Amino acid sequence: MEPETQRKANFSALAHTNGLTKSSALASKPTASKKLIIKNFKEKPKLPDNYTQDTWQKLHEAVKAIESSTSIKYNLEELYQAVENLCSYKVSHTLYKQLRQVCEEHMKAQINQFREESLDSCLFLKKVNLCWKDHCRQMIMIRSIFLFLDRTYVLQNSLLPSIWDMGLELFRCHVISDKLVQTKTIDGILLLIEKERSGEAVDRSLLRSLLGMLSDLQMYKDSFEARFLEDTNSLYASEGQRLMQEREVPEYLHHVNRRLEEESDRVITYLDHGTHKPLIACVEKQLLGEHLAAILQKGLKNMLDENRISDMTLMYQLYSRVRGGQLILLQHWGEYIKNFGSSIVVNPEKDKEMVQELLDFKDKVDHIIDVCFQKNEKFVNVMKESFETFINRRANKPAELIGIWECLYLQKYKLSIVFNAYCLHIQSHSDPGSIELTVNILTMGYWPTYTPVDVHLPAEMVKLQEIFKTFYLGKHSGRRLQWQSTLGHAVLKAEFKDEKKELQVSLFQTLVLLMFNEGNEFSFEDIKMATGIEDSELRRTLQSLACGKARVLNKLPKSKDVEDGDKFSFNTDFKHKLYRIKINQIQMKETVEEQVNTTERVFQDRQYQIDAAIVRIMKMRKTLTHNLLVSELYNQLKFPVKPGDLKKRIESLIDRDYMERDKEDSKQYHYLA
Amino acid sequence: MPPRKKRRPAAGDDLLAKKSRHDGMYKKYDSSRIRAEEEAFSSKRCLEWFYEYAGTDDVVGPEGMEKFCEDIGVEPENVVMLVLAWKLDAQNMGYFTLQEWLKGMTSLQCDTTEKLRNTLDYLRSLLNEPTNFKLIYRYAFDFAREKDQRSLDMNTAKCMLGLLLGKTWPLFPVFHQFLEQSKYKVINKDQWCNVLEFSRTINLDLSNYDEDGAWPVLLDEFVEWYKEKQMA
Numbered sequence: 001m002e003p004e005t006q007r008k009a010n011f012s013a014l015a016h017t018n019g020l021t022k023s024s025a026l027a028s029k030p031t032a033s034k035k036l037i038i039k040n041f042k043e044k045p046k047l048p049d050n051y052t053q054d055t056w057q058k059l060h061e062a063v064k065a066i067e068s069s070t071s072i073k074y075n076l077e078e079l080y081q082a083v084e085n086l087c088s089y090k091v092s093h094t095l096y097k098q099l100r101q102v103c104e105e106h107m108k109a110q111i112n113q114f115r116e117e118s119l120d121s122c123l124f125l126k127k128v129n130l131c132w133k134d135h136c137r138q139m140i141m142i143r144s145i146f147l148f149l150d151r152t153y154v155l156q157n158s159l160l161p162s163i164w165d166m167g168l169e170l171f172r173c174h175v176i177s178d179k180l181v182q183t184k185t186i187d188g189i190l191l192l193i194e195k196e197r198s199g200e201a202v203d204r205s206l207l208r209s210l211l212g213m214l215s216d217l218q219m220y221k222d223s224f225e226a227r228f229l230e231d232t233n234s235l236y237a238s239e240g241q242r243l244m245q246e247r248e249v250p251e252y253l254h255h256v257n258r259r260l261e262e263e264s265d266r267v268i269t270y271l272d273h274g275t276h277k278p279l280i281a282c283v284e285k286q287l288l289g290e291h292l293a294a295i296l297q298k299g300l301k302n303m304l305d306e307n308r309i310s311d312m313t314l315m316y317q318l319y320s321r322v323r324g325g326q327l328i329l330l331q332h333w334g335e336y337i338k339n340f341g342s343s344i345v346v347n348p349e350k351d352k353e354m355v356q357e358l359l360d361f362k363d364k365v366d367h368i369i370d371v372c373f374q375k376n377e378k379f380v381n382v383m384k385e386s387f388e389t390f391i392n393r394r395a396n397k398p399a400e401l402i403g404i405w406e407c408l409y410l411q412k413y414k415l416s417i418v419f420n421a422y423c424l425h426i427q428s429h430s431d432p433g434s435i436e437l438t439v440n441i442l443t444m445g446y447w448p449t450y451t452p453v454d455v456h457l458p459a460e461m462v463k464l465q466e467i468f469k470t471f472y473l474g475k476h477s478g479r480r481l482q483w484q485s486t487l488g489h490a491v492l493k494a495e496f497k498d499e500k501k502e503l504q505v506s507l508f509q510t511l512v513l514l515m516f517n518e519g520n521e522f523s524f525e526d527i528k529m530a531t532g533i534e535d536s537e538l539r540r541t542l543q544s545l546a547c548g549k550a551r552v553l554n555k556l557p558k559s560k561d562v563e564d565g566d567k568f569s570f571n572t573d574f575k576h577k578l579y580r581i582k583i584n585q586i587q588m589k590e591t592v593e594e595q596v597n598t599t600e601r602v603f604q605d606r607q608y609q610i611d612a613a614i615v616r617i618m619k620m621r622k623t624l625t626h627n628l629l630v631s632e633l634y635n636q637l638k639f640p641v642k643p644g645d646l647k648k649r650i651e652s653l654i655d656r657d658y659m660e661r662d663k664e665d666s667k668q669y670h671y672l673a
Numbered sequence: 674m675p676p677r678k679k680r681r682p683a684a685g686d687d688l689l690a691k692k693s694r695h696d697g698m699y700k701k702y703d704s705s706r707i708r709a710e711e712e713a714f715s716s717k718r719c720l721e722w723f724y725e726y727a728g729t730d731d732v733v734g735p736e737g738m739e740k741f742c743e744d745i746g747v748e749p750e751n752v753v754m755l756v757l758a759w760k761l762d763a764q765n766m767g768y769f770t771l772q773e774w775l776k777g778m779t780s781l782q783c784d785t786t787e788k789l790r791n792t793l794d795y796l797r798s799l800l801n802e803p804t805n806f807k808l809i810y811r812y813a814f815d816f817a818r819e820k821d822q823r824s825l826d827m828n829t830a831k832c833m834l835g836l837l838l839g840k841t842w843p844l845f846p847v848f849h850q851f852l853e854q855s856k857y858k859v860i861n862k863d864q865w866c867n868v869l870e871f872s873r874t875i876n877l878d879l880s881n882y883d884e885d886g887a888w889p890v891l892l893d894e895f896v897e898w899y900k901e902k903q904m905a
Contacts, residue, residue: 655863
C-alpha cells in the first residue's frame, strides 16, 4: 500500500509546483523590461607554443639520467604530471615513439661493451648479467614516470607492447640476439653447469639470474634448453657406459641416485621448472634405462646373496622409475629364486640340511619383499611361482624329501599366513630365572596330526603351562588343550667359560640341556630316565647337541652316533662366533616303508591334480585334439610330468566316462557332462 | 489284439492248403504260390523256431546255442556267429533272448534254419565293408565283456581280437605275443577301439607311428617292445 500513496503524493506535488511557477512568470512579464548585454567570448586557455617540446625535453633528460645512472634534475612528481599533461594534450602517440627511440639508442650503445674479445667466459657472463640487471632497474624507473602513458594510450592499443615489454624487446634485439653475445652467453652457462656436474662449486645465483633473463626474453626453450638436454644426454650416456664398467653395482646405483637428486636440485635452484621432466627422463634413460639388464646380470645375485637390504631397496626404487624396470627386475628375481632354490634342492649331499635351508631362504625372500619391494604383490606372486618350479625340479629324485618339504612348507605357510594361530604370552615374574612362555594355539584339523608325546617337564614349565591352561580354558570353555611337545622350542641363556650365549633350541634339546644345571655328567640312560624322551628321538637330540655343528655337550666316547652307555658332559670350552646360535634338530631318517608311502602320496596327489586339470580344460573346451590338450596341460601343471603319464590319466578319464574319444578321429576328445 | 493277428495268417494257410487240395486246376500255379508262402517270412514260424532251441525258457542258452550252431553248420567260434549276434544286437555272449531273436531274425527275414544258412554268406560279406566292420568290432567288446566289468579280461580279448583281426592284420601274431607277456590283465574299450585304428593306419614296419600322438599307452608300449625285439 505504501508505495502507491507516496506516488500519488508526488504527482500532486509536481502539479502544484508547475502551477506556481507558471503563475509567477505570468505575473512578472508585463512589469520588468530587461536589457540584453552580449559579452565577448573568453579565449580558451592555450598552451605555450613550445610546451610540448619543452616538456619532452625535460622527460628526455630524465630518461638519459636514469640510463646513465646520474641524478635527475626534476622532481619525479613533476615529471609524472608532465606525462599526464602531454597525454591529455593528445600527443601520446608521439610521446611513445620518442620514448622508444631514446631507449633503443641506449640499447644499441650497450652492445659495444661486449665486443672486447679478451673477456673470459665467467667475467663475460657477469657483465651480461650486470647489463641485464641495470636494464631492468632502469625500465622500472622509466615506466614509473611514464605510467600514465602506459596505462592509457598503450593499454588501449593492443598492438603496442607495454613499456616494460618494449624494454625486453629492445634488449633482446640489440643485446642478446647479437650472435657473439648469444653464443658466448649460452656456452658460458653450459660450461658452468658442466663444471658443477663435475664437482666444482659455481656461482649459482649468477646462473639463476641469467637463465631467468632467458626465460623473460622468451629465449630459454629455443636457445638454451635444447642444447642443454643434448649435452646432458651425451654426458650421461658416456658416464653410464664408463661407470658400469668401473663400479660395482651397489656403488653404481648410489651414484645414479645421487645424480638424480642433483639434477632435481638443479631444477629447483636455477633451471626453469619446465625442464624438470625431460631432464630427469634423460638421466633415467642414460644411467638406468640403457643398463637395466646389465645391472641385474652383474649385481643382483651378489646383492641378494649378501642380503644387502638397503641396496636392494634403492634398486627397487630406481627400477620403479623407468619403464619396464619393474618387469625386468621381476624376471631376474624369479630366476634368482629358482636358481638358488634348485641349488639347495638338487644336490643330494645337502638333503639333510635341505629343509632348514629352504625355510631360511623363504624367510629371507619374504623379508626382502617386505622391506625392499614394499610388499609388491607381483613380487610375491613370482616368488611363489618360482618356489613351485624349483621344488618340482627334484621330482625324479626320491620324492620323500619333497614330501617332507612340502609338508613343512605348508606348515610354515599356514603359520605365517593362512590360519593366524594366535599367540599368547605369559611371563612369570616370581621365578628368578624369569621364564617367558609363548603359546601358539593351533586349531586341530587345519594342521597335520601330531601324536602327543609325553615328556618330563621341569616344575617351572609345568607351572606356567598350568597358568596358561587355566587362563585359556577360562576364556574358551568347552575346548580341549593339548600340548605338542614335539613342536616346542626355546631360547636358553648359557654361560660357558669364556662366553655368554643364547641357544635357540627345541623343547627336547632344552630338557636335555637343563639337566646340566644340576650336574656335570650324565649317561644316555640317565638322560632318558630324567626327560622321558622316546629312545630314537633322544638319540637324535643328543646327536644334535654333541655331534653337530655347535657342540655344546661333550660325548664320551667320541663318535658320530649315540650308543647305549655313552656319557655326556657340558662343554665349558664351547666357542662360537655368533651370540645367538640355532642348533638344528637332526632330521629323522625315513624308513624304507615311509619312503614308499611318501612317494605313493606324492604320486597320488599329482594324479588328482592332473585329472582335475584335464577335466577343467575339457569342460571349458568341450572338444579338443590330443596335442592341444597336452600342451594346455603343460601350461597349467607346475610339476614335471611325462607325456606318457598324461596319456595314462587321459585314458583313465575316458575309462571313467569323463570324456570320450571321437569315434572317427581318434586324436580328438569330447567332454562328457 | 495280437492273438487275432497271429491267427489270421494261420487261418489263411489252412484255406490255401484246402484250396490246393480241392482245386487241381490251379495246382501248378498253387505250388509256386505255396513255395512263395513258405519263403515269405512268418513271425509264427520264427517264434516256433526260437523255442526249438530255447526249450521252455525265453532265452537260447549254451546248450541250445550249440545245437543251433550245429544245425546251421557253423562252429560257435566262427566269426559269422559274431556278425549274427551283432545283427540280433545280442547283449550276452552265448545267449539269444526271445526279443533279440524276433527283432533280429525279422530284420534278416529268417524263420528257418535253412533260410539262415542261406543268409550266412551275406553276413560274412558284411565284414568286408569297413564301416560295418568297425561297428561289429566295437560291438564285439561290449558283447564279450562280463556285464559287471567295464573292461574285457585279457584272455577273452585275445580270442576276440584273433577272431576279428587274426586273418587280416599281419602284425596280429606279434601283438598277441606282446599281450601274452604284458602285465595288462584287462583291456578297456578305448584301448580296444584304438587297436583297430592302429591295425588300419599303421605301416607294418611301424614307420608312421607317432609316439607323441594320441595313441593309448598300451600301444606306445607295444611299439617300443616290438622295436626292441627287432633290434635284438
